[in-house]
Amino acid sequence: MIKGLFDEPVYAGSGRYLVQEVGCVHDALDYIEASSFHENDLIAKVTWQALSRCLEGQLPVSAARETFYRMLKKKGLLIEPERRQTTGGIQRGMSPCQSWGPGSGDPQQAQTAPSNVRETQYKIAQQDFWHRVVNSD
Secondary structure, three states, rough: OOOOEEEEEEEEOOOOOOEEEEEHHHHHHHHHHHOOOOOHHHHHHHHHHHHHHHHHHOOOOHHHHHHHHHHHHHHHHEEEEEEEEOOOOOOOOOOOHHOOEEEEOOOOOOOOOOOHHHHHHHHHHHHHHHHHHHHHH
């Protein structure tokens, strides 16, 4: 496996209509360098440090990816592809919420997931991430 390769790529907005696929730590560092963030931007600085620590082997790749993902989300640069669920997994074209219904992928028969379920799943993932970051040393 290539060192610093993300399990799943992150899609970042580049300009008004461009989307850049970031698939590894090196791509993430290149993206931060190419995007002219202010030198006093604490979020970009911490993200840069996390990515650098990952290359040095001091931080897991998953934690570095999550830090980069959160930075993009905080700055409004994160692009999330639409996905569609089938028997084999998730495909593009439908949000995960639409695939919860009995229609197994048919948008007209699908029901949306309750927002409290999505919020709970997000909070669990967030707690797990921070637990891994704190205990990684």
